[in-house]
Amino acid sequence: MSRVTVRRRVRRLTIGGRTARRDDLLAGEEPLEIRVGGRSYAVTMRTPGHDVELATGFLVSEGVVTAGDQVAGARWCAGSPGLPGVGENTYNVLDVALAAGVRPPDPTLAREFFTSSACGLCGKASIDAVRTRGAFTVADDPVRVDAATLAALPGRLRAAQDVFARTGGLHAAGLFDVATGEALVVREDVGRHNAVDKVVGWAAAAGMLPLRGTVLVVSGRASFELTQKAVMAGVPVLAAVSAPSSLAAELADEAGLTLVGFVRDPSLVVYAGGHRVVEDEDAAAGDERAGDAA
Incomplete structure (x- = not known):
């Protein structure tokens, strides 16, 4: 199962002082392949946890869905070629099912290679593809x-x-x-x-x-x-x-x-x-x- 934190043995040095060995906690980082209807759509490096939320939010930002009920469900799958854990469930491949009537994403915009945890736009065909016309208008929100x-x-x-x-x-x-x-x-x-x-x-x-x-x-x-x-x-x-x-x-x-x-x-x-x-x-x-x- 994926881990949010990973324990690792480290050596801590203080210049002019003592050196100590101890366990340290690192933030977990693992690949997540997001599939939509069985088709690979994106692979991102993330900290495991709340992965269904991550996939849903990603689809909102891509303009694929505009509401939670447009996602019918999600299930974990075995790995795929090029990803760790091929043939076994590593909880790093998530297949999202869209609700009936929701148009699947354009396969030509799929991000077919790894994006780093720092790069969310990598793999987009062009900057124009990123300027997705949203379903919501924020300009008229009267909030102060x-x-x-x-x-x-x-x-x-x-x-x-x-x-x-x-x-x-x-x-x-x-x-x-x-x-x-x-x-x-x-x-x-x-x-x-x-x-x-x-x-x-x-x-x-x-x-x-x-x-x-x-x-x-x-x-x-x-x-x-x-x-x-x-x-x-x-x-x-x-x-x-x-x-x-x-x-x-x-x-x-x-x-x-x-x-x-x-x-x-x-x-x-x-x-x-x-x-x-x-x-x-x-x-x-x-x-x-x-x-x-x-």
Whole structure:
């Protein structure tokens, strides 16, 4: 069975000090082949766990499904040539069955080689294929989020990263309710795009798509792909601990998504959709007066 963490004997050195041998925990990383209707569609490197959510969220981001009930089920299969464990069930091959009437994905867009845990777009035919026209519109979501609440969310995300606390080697994504600032779900993975797919897959299974009135928080940077995944799931606000890419900011503008980076309490940087980020009126007025005086 796949493992979330792996124990390994290591040697810890302190320059000018002692050397010690001890057991250390590493974040698990194994391949997952996603099949749709028996046909191989993608292979990604991921941390095992919540794999059905990962596959469902991935299909949402690809535009294959737009709701959890469009996935009829999923089953584990034996390995296939080129993957470990050929001929036996290694829990690294998942076959997803689509509901009746749901069109299967275009086989020409299948990712027919390994993608690393850091690369979610590898294998796409072109950037135009990635700009999938989503089923949901985020531009008209009237949600507003308090800047102080937004700045505090990465800390809440970090507090929920149980496996990161033990290994120090995982990305995380969390879905938060704007009204309360409470976490709806948090998922961890060696791949930041996988962590987001797991969150979106969870939401799809719960019948929550589109994810209006929510903030998606990611533990690293905001890439084009993560922005695209947020748009495809109907998320109006994406907040990242680190910087966004230029293409991510352009896509956020196009889609009407609020994109916030460098969210590190007590500050943040708004890159797109700033109308949704609400400041304390007194503090904002003071800043404006100070700027005018300068």
